[in-house]
Amino acid sequence: MTRHFLDVDDLTADELDAVLALAERPDLPKVLAGHGVAMVFEKPSNRTRNSTEMATFTLGGHAVYIQGHEVGLDTREPAADVARTLACYHRILCARVAGHGTLVRMADALDAAQVDVPVVNLLSDLAHPCQAVADLLTLRQVLAGPAGSSGPSGPADLAGRSVAYVGDANNVCRSLAKAGVMAGLHVRVASPEGYALTAADLDQLGALAARSGRGGTVTTTSQALDAVAGVDALYTDVWTSMGQEEEAARRRDAFAGFTVDDVLLAAAAAHAVVLHCLPAHRAEEISAAVVDGPRSVVWIQAAQRMTAMRGLFAWLLGQDGAAR
16 A cells, blocks of 8 residues: 655654654765656745755655646646556656645645556645655654753654654644654643644644553643743744735734743753754744754754655655555
8 A cells, every 4th residue: 555644653763763864874875767757836945945955866766846826736737647647657646735625625636547656745735744854864863862961962762752742732832742642652732722732633633642552641831931841852933924925914923932042941941952844033933042043953954855755755765665
């Protein structure tokens, strides 16, 4: 059966471990040699496009960048037909879309036709799973050593570590929380009223944590200082995502007090690091002093986007290039 990657929990905790282990290998075979990877972008991106193209290249493949207007998903041509067409030429189909349902229809169309081409979510309104894989890789790199230790000492086991996400509980937050509980992290989410994880989100995360069996947890609060107290890592994202520009002024008012600044960083553990999936709006969701400061690991995080894609592609195809 073809394995798609529409969100982190399309994998089991053990499978996520396998993806991370493959990503960290410097000697991955050229599993995409002679193959193409289609990249459909309804929304633009700096890191996602470059990391996906270069991951494809390092695995021996050829990436083709396709802007949304070129295929007209569900306007010029149904998403299912776009998927069937691109699968004629490519070994993997990646898409960065406005609506998550577009990805589901693409994957369903390929499954119904028994076409062995994985669909990979490069971002949707509900999830950003490739970013979450990169986030775990970053934390494994910079928080090495057992929980309770004061700093890096080797390959990291993240079980028992803590990360506070401060801001809008958006697609990035949901995928991070899923990846976190699957890795055994304690995830704290601080959001103002109206921008928090929903009861349905929390129910899903609780079930995922229990199923994963790693001891991961998710807690929520409306107080940023409570969330960051003593944590190993702080994480934030933009308050206004693409497509929400008309809400920008309202969101700035709602998120007053949720800027990751020196005050919040001082409340975290002394060794705590700061993550941001970028682009960063300095003086809004994060201060310049923090994002550009010595405890920021955002550039390591950005580099891990390509590492994550390498591991994911290798896992989806298998080391010999055969589908799983």
